[in-house]
Amino acid sequence: MSGLGGSEEEILVRISAHRSAPARLSDRRITMAHGAGGRASAALVEALFLRELANPQLAGLDDAAPVPGADNLVMTTDAFVVRPLRFPGGGIGELAVHGTVNDLAACGARPLALSAAFILEEGLATAELAEQVGAMAAAARRCGVSIIAGDTKVVERGRAEGCYVITTGIGRVELAGLSPAGLKVGDALLCSAPIAAHGIAVLTARHELAIDAPIVSDTRPLWPLVEPLLDLTGSIHALRDATRGGVATVLNELAVHSSVEAVVDEVALPVAEAVRGACELLGIEPVYVANEGVLIAAVAGGVADEVLARWRETPAGAGAARIGEVERRLAPGRVLVDTEIGGRRILDTLVGDPLPRIC
């Protein structure tokens, strides 16, 4: 949770200057930070992709976009470039199914169908590919969705890393009224599971982190957390799966789009002990580490306990917690955190890329 230095007034000037300026892409070359889900990614998306491809669906910046001319259908796409292909708790196969199904779930949509494209590196062991495709099939079955279309390309040795998998999903919206701009003062902020497990699990698989603690990825489908909320339509204001950029980046996106201020209670943020220890060793905050099975919800204060109770009845939500509140304060678009030691500081969006290629 790296904050900014300076007095609160100074901070506000700098924050609002940052917020009000249109995103600019001044980098002449693409860097790893452009793929990290933080500020550089946002600049690339806003200043290049949104400008060139301008249309109302894309501008929604939601996890999935409505398909024009098709009632209630939404579409989302995700490219997976994780290395290594296998890590504790899963592999690129599960990830590619769950990641896309979860983007649909965050839009309140039940998955209808997936497509999968594969970019294979020459020399990849056929058995390794078969294992990951088998994992995809199993994950899709568990999610109740079929992979109905596919494509395969092969590139020369060295021009990929084993394989890249790109999935696209179509879903039907069953929980309506969700929007990243939908946060209201008085909303509760909920987190469905302990955070930061996925990024750390991938890092241990790379042997870049010498720890013995058994940390496994949280890759899992999130629709089972959305389905129990269908009768609460209208009280669930926003859902997001906190992947690249972590919980901090998701909260910042929601606060900016909704023009509200969010206050997070550091003590309430669920983090497993082993994960916390690993993050301390690495010098990174768990709120910036990618998750693959964490849903962040902004819900009307009155239904917060009910949502938590329903989530805790499901395996995916057993560790759910209320982590903060939506307030309107001095600086709309800002996220604050009440720290363990009694202070309050700004929780900024991710800058740079501490853990590349984790999804």
Add this chain to the structure above:
Amino acid sequence: MSGLGGSEEEILVRISAHRSAPARLSDRRITMAHGAGGRASAALVEALFLRELANPQLAGLDDAAPVPGADNLVMTTDAFVVRPLRFPGGGIGELAVHGTVNDLAACGARPLALSAAFILEEGLATAELAEQVGAMAAAARRCGVSIIAGDTKVVERGRAEGCYVITTGIGRVELAGLSPAGLKVGDALLCSAPIAAHGIAVLTARHELAIDAPIVSDTRPLWPLVEPLLDLTGSIHALRDATRGGVATVLNELAVHSSVEAVVDEVALPVAEAVRGACELLGIEPVYVANEGVLIAAVAGGVADEVLARWRETPAGAGAARIGEVERRLAPGRVLVDTEIGGRRILDTLVGDPLPRIC
């Protein structure tokens, strides 16, 4: 048009042994041939992807698959890994839009929406990316479709080649009754444009072919060739865009799925002079070279002239030709070609990969 040696009886035994055996994937590692769209690609798809991901939509092996629970919608996906990113007549941006829209068109579907995922190589010039994204936007506008969802990942320098683009399309079927298994004896085989331009154009951009002739890619949308045929529903039996593997591979797929024999007239196959010359220099047959703007149609014999007349009124179909007939002969699933010098030989599916990474 590489045939097989031996007497016709010998050939038939070998062909039918090949046709009737279930596809086997004996290669322990992925090779460039698995991405070429020919026999190795088919083995990979059938023995690995279809086996693992088994479901009725995917098993249709069509260019696009029906979305379950969504009336008349089809979905298709394509990964583009062409190198270099620009070539005479276009670039990866146009290709990524046209390729996916054309898979929809080959299923008789008008495009509704596209998604686009980008895998960017660290160090890619931002201006080059912007140029290709701009080309995508322009191509999408010309096709009357929006790119409504996207994703971007960045991989380390060397782990991609500039950028890979993956597009997925959703379309609504307006020309029903198309099937790769739909060919009937007496059908005419039509080809919408001169063949082999795309593969050769890419090769010249790589400076692997020292010729002066201005050969440009045929990348273009094919829906304008399908829309004029909507009132002929029932008489249009199959459509295919002849990309990887070329016209020969498409004709073989259609013949196999429909259990018919197809006979192609070599003299009738439209090939531009410069392209024919380049193919001769390279020692490859134009029928195996990828196209990005060629539609192959199998239509009832009685409407063939009408289809050709309508196609020739459009820019994309100005060079359309009737290239063959569907017959039932000794060996269902076989494609024969009547050669320029008066012989008849087998036109096999592509084996190996003479021109990698052209789409």
